[in-house]
Amino acid sequence: MCNNHHQKIKSVNKDLQELEKQVDRRDFLKKTSLGIGALALGTLLGADKMFASINKNSSAEDILNTYNKNRLGLPHHLPKAKRIIYLFQSGGPSQMDLFDYKPKLTDMFGKELPESIIGGQRLTGMSGNQSTLPIAPSSFTFKQYGESRAWVSNAMPYLSEVVDDLCFIKGMQTDQINHTPAVTFMQTGNQLPGRPSIGSWLSYGLGSDNENLPTFITLVSKNGKGQPLKAALWGNGFLPTEHQGVQFRSGKDPVLYLSDPENYDGNDRRHMLNYLKDLNSLQTDAYGDPEIQARMSQYEMAFKMQTSVPEVTDLSDEPDKIFEMYGKDSRDPGTYAANCLMARKLLEKGVKFVQLYHQGWDQHSYCPGGVKSQSKKTDQPTAALIKDLKQRGMLDDTLVVWGGEFGRTVYSQGQLTKENYGRDHHPKAFTMWMAGAGVKPGFTYGETDDFSYNVVKDPVHVHDFHATLLHLFGIDHERLTFKHQGRRYRLTDVHGNVVKDLLT
Structure with missing residues (x-):
């Protein structure tokens, strides 16, 4: 998390400052770095390469x-x-x-x-x-x-x-x-x-x-x-x-509520979700509620579905x-x-x-x-x-x-x-x-x-x-x-x- 963005979060609500006190930065990085690294490796390699060891003789x-x-x-x-x-x-x-x-x-x-x-x-x-x-x-x-x-x-x-x-x-x-x-x-x-x-x-x-x-x-x-x-x-x-x-x-x-409201172009949605993710991360580390992570996953899925759903539901091809x-x-x-x-x-x-x-x-x-x-x-x-x-x-x-x-x-x-x-x-x-x-x-x-x-x-x-x-x-x-x-x-x-x- 960059310093400028971190300061923006702190300025949103005084309650967040209390949350941040409960989250030690070094402990946060220690707990998440391996998981993020593994996810990044999986993304870089792709499923086909992760399973490359499988062959007809396996x-x-x-x-x-x-x-x-x-x-x-x-x-x-x-x-x-x-x-x-x-x-x-x-x-x-x-x-x-x-x-x-x-x-x-x-x-x-x-x-x-x-x-x-x-x-x-x-x-x-x-x-x-x-x-x-x-x-x-x-x-x-x-x-x-x-x-x-x-x-x-x-x-x-x-x-x-x-x-x-x-x-x-x-x-x-x-x-x-x-x-x-x-x-x-x-x-x-x-x-x-x-x-x-x-x-x-x-x-x-x-x-x-x-x-x-x-x-x-x-x-x-x-x-x-x-x-x-x-x-x-x-x-x-x-x-x-x-x-x-x-x-x-x-x-x-x-899918209900997936489309953007009228007169909203959605250009800043990615920025909003990143911001929301930062806030939810603070909540997760403070309280350890797995439902916060689940809700974050749903937000991300909804964002991706705005593009994928219209494509998959179109049978014209x-x-x-x-x-x-x-x-x-x-x-x-x-x-x-x-x-x-x-x-x-x-x-x-x-x-x-x-x-x-x-x-x-x-x-x-x-x-x-x-x-x-x-x-x-x-x-x-x-x-x-x-x-x-x-x-x-x-x-x-x-x-x-x-x-x-x-x-x-x-x-x-x-x-x-x-x-x-x-x-x-x-x-x-x-x-x-x-x-x-x-x-x-x-x-x-x-x-x-x-x-x-x-x-x-x-x-x-x-x-x-x-x-x-x-x-x-x-x-x-x-x-x-x-x-x-x-x-x-x-x-x-x-x-x-x-x-x-x-x-x-």
């Missing part, structure tokens, strides 16, 4: 030792995934109308679901008071596709083209039966709000792969109808605030064939299709975690029509994303996840006809799929009974899913912890096992 141990430069000692083992796109289908897609084919139900239309199948499981208040629980076979037709012979309904014609790249998990289970706690549980590992989201845990554990964009970005389909989505779903919880997800919106201002592959909605910013295309572009710019939220899968009535409507919006762009990543050589180290918070019931909620039925929430058996980055392609794991009501083979709990996801990023889920209020917390709480049968 052993796994040598590579892992080179990786182990993280402040938390991560990764714990060699990662398969470098980045992730999580396509969250809010509302609970009906597994038996999309992927979980149950042909024996055709002859059971309208019959009462046997009590032995329910087995004392909890029902929601919406259907728990029904006098009967009539079986509603799917009105969609199913076929097997690809070399993997995976079952897909005619609601998903585009996805049927990429089944050999997908790994279906048909035995998913959750503890929550209502939307808000179930979505929160799927995104944070706990049904109560306030815990860090998956993206925040990855940001905290692995850091950033870019300097000009957030590590964790959220995109929400515009004009969505259904269960509300709260910012806590991509929040940092008790982790430092720099790890929270940043929502990119459609329209003029993708994409060729027509890409828009055609993702579908006509991909030209309309904020749609699910446009967000899928945006997600791929964000990954190319070094963003580690992109979370897409799409509402509308909550079909308590008119289920066939609702499934058709949501599939029409999501099927083509989802399949296009898989194809696009694959043709660019990115699928090998990009993890793609598709799924909701729970599944739907085999019985109809409300009136049942041949043309129409509704389905209630069902937490004990639903389907998700993953693709890329170390996941077995063209593979189906788990099995439900003839009613898609109970998992009869290879169940996967939400905690197991989280443990497996972290494993793909080289993280032992039991060792990535954060101490808060006297206890060490983790994404999987005190549960979870890696499902190794899903991995290559």
Whole structure:
């Protein structure tokens, strides 16, 4: 810090003089010089030269030792995934109308679901008071596709083209039966709000792969109808605030409050941030509050994003064939299709975690029509994303996840006809799929009974899913912890096992 600038700071407020008394200059330089030097060296060398010792003949141990430069000692083992796109289908897609084919139900239309199948499981208040629980076979037709012979309904014609790249998990289970706690549980590992989201845990554990964009970005389909989505779903919880997800919106201002106010050209912003950094440095050394450093990082990121965000959110340079592959909605910013295309572009710019939220899968009535409507919006762009990543050589180290918070019931909620039925929430058996980055392609794991009501083979709990996801990023889920209020917390709480049968 130069003397002139130091004097300017002292003259701003008398309170700063008290702060400076608590910070010994020699101690300050001693504590920071090594860290600054290391950062400077990393910048000068560049990541490619820091990892220059890695070659095709390097052993796994040598590579892992080179990786182990993280402040938390991560990764714990060699990662398969470098980045992730999580396509969250809010509302609970009906597994038996999309992927979980149950042909024996055709002859059971309208019959009462046997009590032995329910087995004392909890029902929601919406259907728990029904006098009967009539079986509603799917009105969609199913076929097997690809070399993997995976079952897909005619609601998903585009996805049927990429089944050999997908790994279906048909035995998913959750503890929550209502939307808000179930979505929160799927995104944070706990049904109560306030815990860090998956993206925040990855940001905290692995850091950033870019300097000009957030590590964790959220995109929400515009004009969505259904269960509300709260910012806590991509929040940092008790982790430092720099790890929270940043929502990119459609329209003029993708990130709120990022643009300069009217009639302000921003020319002195760099000077202001330098000045603010000096003030915050004094506060940090006086009180040792890590949140001050986190806030400084956010200021710097916001400054860089003023240039990077307009560039990355501009899709005008994409060729027509890409828009055609993702579908006509991909030209309309904020749609699910446009967000899928945006997600791929964000990954190319070094963003580690992109979370897409799409509402509308909550079909308590008119289920066939609702499934058709949501599939029409999501099927083509989802399949296009898989194809696009694959043709660019990115699928090998990009993890793609598709799924909701729970599944739907085999019985109809409300009136049942041949043309129409509704389905209630069902937490004990639903389907998700993953693709890329170390996941077995063209593979189906788990099995439900003839009613898609109970998992009869290879169940996967939400905690197991989280443990497996972290494993793909080289993280032992039991060792990535954060101490808060006297206890060490983790994404999987005190549960979870890696499902190794899903991995290559």
